[in-house]
Amino acid sequence: MTAGAAGATGDRVDVLVIGAGAAGAAVAWRLAAAGIGVVCLEQGDWVEPRAYPHWRDDWELHRHTDWSAEPNVRRLAQDYPVNDAASPIAPLMFNAVGGSTIHWSAHFPRFRPSDFRVKSLDGVADDWPIDYATLEPYFDLNDRMMGVAGMTGDPAYPPKSARQTPPIPLDTLGVTMARGFDRLGWHWWPSDSAILTRDYDGRRACVNCGPCDLGCPIGAKASTDVTYWPKAIAVGARLVTRARVREITLGGDGLADGAVYYDRDGRVHAQKARAVVLAGNGIGTPRLLLNSRSARFPDGLANRNGQVGRHLMFHPYAIVRGVFDRPLGGYRGPIGCSLISQEFYETDLSRGFVRGYSFQVARGLTPIASASGGSIGDRVAWGRGHRRAYDERFDRTITVAVIGEDLPEAHNRVDLDPALADGHGIPAPRVTYALSENSRRMLDHGIARAREALAAAGARAIDVNPLLRAGGWHLMGTARMGRDPATSVIDPEGRCHDVPNLYVVDGSAMVTCAGVNPTSTIQAVALYIADGMIRRRA
Amino acid sequence: MSAGSLAARRDLLALVLDALVPASDGFPAGSVALDHVLAMAAASADLEAALTRGLEAIDETGSGFARLDADDRERALARVEETHAALFDALVRHAYDGYYSHPEVLGRLGLEPGPVQPRGHRIETADLPDLGRVIARGPIYRPA
Numbered sequence: 001m002t003a004g005a006a007g008a009t010g011d012r013v014d015v016l017v018i019g020a021g022a023a024g025a026a027v028a029w030r031l032a033a034a035g036i037g038v039v040c041l042e043q044g045d046w047v048e049p050r051a052y053p054h055w056r057d058d059w060e061l062h063r064h065t066d067w068s069a070e071p072n073v074r075r076l077a078q079d080y081p082v083n084d085a086a087s088p089i090a091p092l093m094f095n096a097v098g099g100s101t102i103h104w105s106a107h108f109p110r111f112r113p114s115d116f117r118v119k120s121l122d123g124v125a126d127d128w129p130i131d132y133a134t135l136e137p138y139f140d141l142n143d144r145m146m147g148v149a150g151m152t153g154d155p156a157y158p159p160k161s162a163r164q165t166p167p168i169p170l171d172t173l174g175v176t177m178a179r180g181f182d183r184l185g186w187h188w189w190p191s192d193s194a195i196l197t198r199d200y201d202g203r204r205a206c207v208n209c210g211p212c213d214l215g216c217p218i219g220a221k222a223s224t225d226v227t228y229w230p231k232a233i234a235v236g237a238r239l240v241t242r243a244r245v246r247e248i249t250l251g252g253d254g255l256a257d258g259a260v261y262y263d264r265d266g267r268v269h270a271q272k273a274r275a276v277v278l279a280g281n282g283i284g285t286p287r288l289l290l291n292s293r294s295a296r297f298p299d300g301l302a303n304r305n306g307q308v309g310r311h312l313m314f315h316p317y318a319i320v321r322g323v324f325d326r327p328l329g330g331y332r333g334p335i336g337c338s339l340i341s342q343e344f345y346e347t348d349l350s351r352g353f354v355r356g357y358s359f360q361v362a363r364g365l366t367p368i369a370s371a372s373g374g375s376i377g378d379r380v381a382w383g384r385g386h387r388r389a390y391d392e393r394f395d396r397t398i399t400v401a402v403i404g405e406d407l408p409e410a411h412n413r414v415d416l417d418p419a420l421a422d423g424h425g426i427p428a429p430r431v432t433y434a435l436s437e438n439s440r441r442m443l444d445h446g447i448a449r450a451r452e453a454l455a456a457a458g459a460r461a462i463d464v465n466p467l468l469r470a471g472g473w474h475l476m477g478t479a480r481m482g483r484d485p486a487t488s489v490i491d492p493e494g495r496c497h498d499v500p501n502l503y504v505v506d507g508s509a510m511v512t513c514a515g516v517n518p519t520s521t522i523q524a525v526a527l528y529i530a531d532g533m534i535r536r537r538a
Numbered sequence: 539m540s541a542g543s544l545a546a547r548r549d550l551l552a553l554v555l556d557a558l559v560p561a562s563d564g565f566p567a568g569s570v571a572l573d574h575v576l577a578m579a580a581a582s583a584d585l586e587a588a589l590t591r592g593l594e595a596i597d598e599t600g601s602g603f604a605r606l607d608a609d610d611r612e613r614a615l616a617r618v619e620e621t622h623a624a625l626f627d628a629l630v631r632h633a634y635d636g637y638y639s640h641p642e643v644l645g646r647l648g649l650e651p652g653p654v655q656p657r658g659h660r661i662e663t664a665d666l667p668d669l670g671r672v673i674a675r676g677p678i679y680r681p682a
Contacts, residue, residue, distance in 0.1 A: 054655035058639050113682040121682060132682070153669070155677050169661045178667045187672055207658025217655050331649065332659030346680050367647060371634040382630055383612050387562040394647060 013039045013238075015533070016259060016273035018245050018288065020044075021099015022519050023506040023526035024279030025224035026142065028239075029232035030530035036537065037236070039271060041243040041261050044078040044096035046225060052217035054209060060368045067214045069094065069103045070470060078242065080422035080429075082283060084472075087433035089314045091283055091472040097241060098225035100281065102215045104473065104519065105336020106194040106222060107360055108148055110139050111521040112157060114346060115405075115514040122347045122354050125407050128511045129483050129492035130528065132158070138524035138531075145231075146222035146523070147200045150192035156342040165198040167191070169208070173328040174338035177361050177398055180457025186343040191360075192520070193337040194222035203227075208333045210366065221334070243269075246426055247292040248276055248301055248502065256301075256502040262424045275501040275533065279526070282312065282475030282507040286414045287429040289479065302479070302496035307489050309415050309478050311408035313513040316435055317471040318402040318443040319375040320450035322459025327395045330364015338363060344449060345515055353441040357404040357515045359450060370394040375401075376465045400454060401468075402446030404439055405515040408477050435467065443467065474518050479508035494529030505529050544579045544590045548572065551589075553604055554596060557611040558633050565646050574636025575629075585628065592618065592625035 015031055017024045020042035032038045053062035064073065069092040071079040078095045094103045113132040118125045140161045150163040167190035170178065174190075181188040195212070196205050206220035219226040233239060242264035249270070251257035258272040278285045286309035290300035300308050341359040344351070365374045370393050373379045380389045412433045420428035443466065451462050482488025485497035490509055496502040505526040507518060514521070544551065552569040559568030579586035595618045597603050603614060619626040637643055641651035650657065 052655070055653045057641065057652055059654055061635055061639055112679050114680040117682040121680065153673060155673055155675060156679055158677075158679070167666075169663060170666065171661050171664075175664065175667055182667065182671060185671070187675070187678055189669070189672065190666065207656070208661050209654035209658040211654065329661070333661055342678070346678070367638040367644060367649070368635055371638050372631065379630065379634070382558040382633075383615070384560050384562075384608070386559050387565060391563075 012258075012272040012274065013037045014273070015275045015277060016041065016271055017277045017279055018259060019099060019279035019281070019284065019506065020097045020224070020229065020239060021279060021281065021506070022101050022224055023522050024099070024277070025228035025232060026145070026523045026526045027277055027279060027505050027530045028237045029145070029228045029235070030527055031533060032232050032235045032237035034534045036534065038232070039238045039240065039273070041245055041259065041271065042097055042239060042241050043244040044094070045241050046097045047102055047215060049217045049219070052215045054211065054214065054217045059211065059214065060366055063211070063214060069213065069473070071095070077423060080426070081420055083417045083420050083428060083430040087431045088435060088467055088469060089316065089433060089472045090470050091431060091475055092470065093281055093283070093475065096225070097229060097239065098223035100473070101223040101519070102225070103213055105212050105362070106334065107336050107517045108146070108192040108194040108520045109340060109358070109516040110157065110192075110524075111514040111516065112345070115512060118355065118512050124354050125512050126482060129481060135521070135524045135528055138527040139520060141527055142520065142523045146194045146227050147196050147203065148192050149195055149197045151190055154189040156187060156189065156345065163192065164200050165196050165205070168193045168195060168197060168206075168334055168337050170338050171329045171333050173330045173364060173398055174361065176324070176328060177400070177453070177457050178339060180453045181341055181343075183456040184453060186341055186453065188339050188341045191337045191340045193334060195334050195337065196220045206334060210332055210335055210363070212334050212336060244422075244424055244426070245288060246424065248288065250294055250296060250301070254296060254499070256499050266424070275503065277503040277505055278479075278508070279506045282478045283414050283429050283431065285504060285506055285508040286478040287416065287427075290416050291427055297498070302489055302498040302502060304498050305486055307480070307487065310410045310413045311477040311480055312412040312414055312431065312433055312475070313406040313408055313477040313510065314433065314472050315403045315474045315513060315517070316406055316439050316443055317468040318447050319465040319468050320400045320402065320447055320454060321376050321463045322398045322400070322454030322457065323393060323461040323463070324396045324398065324459055328364055328398060330395055330397060331366055333363050335363045336360070341453070344446065351445050353438045353445065355405040355407070355438075355442070355515065357402055357442055357446045359446070359453070360401040360403055360517070362399045362401060364395060364397045364399070365393070367394065375399065375468055376463050378463060398454065398457065398459070400450040402443055402450055403515060403517070404442040404446060406439055406513050407436060408480065408512060409436060414478050474507065474513065476507040476510040476513045476518060479504045480511050481509050482511065493532045503529060503533070544586050544593070545576055547590070547593050548576065550593055550597060550603060551575065553611075554593065554615070554629070555633050557608070557615055558630060559637055560608070566642050568633055568637055570640045570642060571633050571636025574639070575632045578632050588625050588628055592622055592629050595622050595625070
């Protein structure tokens with residue numbers, strides 16, 4: 001299926017965007033709005049609103065089957081397998097128009113100013129070649145496009161522009177946790193969430209149904225199929241779905257000149273372009289580069305320095321769950337968002353680690369998750385003790401996620417699996433990742449502090465998952481930005497050092513990953529790179 | 539194990555489900571999940587074979603599961619949980635999935651049964667707790 005302006009895919013287009021998720025959608029809209037011809041190839045489909053499980057009695061059952069965030073569980077035709085046997089964290093992603101914003105919880109904090117200067121401030125990793133001030137107008141633009149619920153005045157950030165709608169309701173659960181933070185004198189603030197609490201920009205307000213992680217069938221949550229894409233198509237961008245790119249092709253001049261892809265019927269096509277933008281996420285993008293081999297680039301495109309696929313960062317998550325003596329309403333409201341605490345965000349070496357983390361306070365457990373144990377995995381006992389054990393848990397829990405800043409390490413990487421392949425025979429990505437000692441200490445500190453916060457909020461029991469395996473939501477760093485062609489893949493304008501008309505705009509571009517969810521920053525960087533493309537064209 | 543063999547033992551499966559989640563406090567017994575478990579097994583030959591082996595193990599532990607009293611049924615299941623951990627895990631998982639998606643159970647939990655859309659959930663709007671203390675600390679981010 002295609003949408004947008006006419007033109008055969010065989011025509012040479014100004015810009016070919018690969019991937020229609022968070023970053024690809026933003027770039028496609030920005031470029032097309034500037035009059036640049038854009039074709040986007042997306043291996044997934046549009047998700048029709050009626051296709052979401054929320055309309056069915058058995059909606060929760062789909063979380064671990066066809067609507068799982070894990071491609072290795074979901075195994076849809078448009079997915080590709082990921083060999084994650086050598087990683088304690090399983091990568092999560094979704095292949096559709098909207099990409100992983102279909103599944104995300106839409107927690108929408110920005111990176112902070114110090115996140116772009118970690119080498120200068122803390123002597124670790126690398127500084128970004130761009131800074132918060134450079135990105136600030138793009139954060140604001142992206143907020144307007146996505147629609148953000150929240151409130152200004154958070155002392156954890158420089159002043160922000162007005163949020164588009166009031167914050168997500170804290171409900172009993174959020175208020176309980178806020179009081180816990182207050183008793184300790186710690187920072188907390190209602191989350192910036194890309195979920196509308198009022199009608200905005202032609203989209204409906206959230207009705208607090210709960211499972212944002214299964215998608216949003218009413219478009220209140222900002223997945224890019226309902227934010228950027230309608231606008232991008234309206235200004236001429238052309239979107240081709242079920243188009244799986246096999247490799248990026250090179251012209252005789254050494255520049256990228258397009259891509260070869262399979263359509264939904266398995267036929268091979270070539271899309272020619274004057275520039276190519278990769279937006280396939282922190283695993284899909286290095287996979288595609290590494291699979292684009294030629295005499296000029298025998299080890300993969302733009303990989304002369306061997307850096308493609310290296311420096312993979314997840315956000316390692318620890319989960320700390322408090323059990324309370326009273327109902328908290330945790331089954332209602334956006335599942336991933338109520339409030340955030342950044343009390344332990346900036347570096348304090350007396351804690352035993354460098355950099356820091358956030359607390360993301362999510363909602364409680366849904367009925368089946370209460371039985372299975374959710375992110376902790378401690379299933380309620382069967383037998384005659386079951387009823388009491390279940391009733392002591394259901395609607396009486398608060399989950400605090402510790403989201404730590406992972407540091408880029410060259411040995412954490414994505415490469416091509418020698419045996420595993422997708423449905424078209426394209427080699428699957430293989431992930432090799434080890435949690436660093438710094439990250440382990442950081443998570444342990446966060447677990448101890450989360451215990452304190454939950455106890456201060458009144459929890460009578462606390463359970464912990466020290467490292468969430470099914471927590472690889474954020475895929476970053478595998479084609480990172482930098483000034484030095486020896487240690488980075490793309491330059492400060494997003495261009496590959498080796499191939500200057502080939503751009504990377506997704507999480508792969510991240511130099512560091514901060515201690516917050518990355519999508520707001522990924523999209524801001526993508527818009528910044530798009531404006532550079534527009535400027536140079538003009 | 540031939541396809542459909544689990545369905546042939548549905549009476550035993552129902553008894554096992556009732557032992558996993560006994561009726562209590564107005565909640566129905568676990569056999570309300572029977573149709574779900576059978577449907578899952580019908581969709582997966584591997585699961586059907588696993589659950590059938592599990593039932594065979596349960597029935598082999600004594601003189602017939604159906605004739606045991608509640609205490610002995612729990613003891614029989616506990617033995618199988620030890621000796622056939624993976625099979626038992628699958629059985630409990632699908633039992634809980636079916637049970638806690640059943641309208642009667644959801645209603646007893648105080649939830650409105652059925653899809654979460656379009657109805658959503660009502661959240662009473664309440665004033666935010668006072669953020670004055672948080673704001674009074676001033677900026678906590680590092681300038682850079």
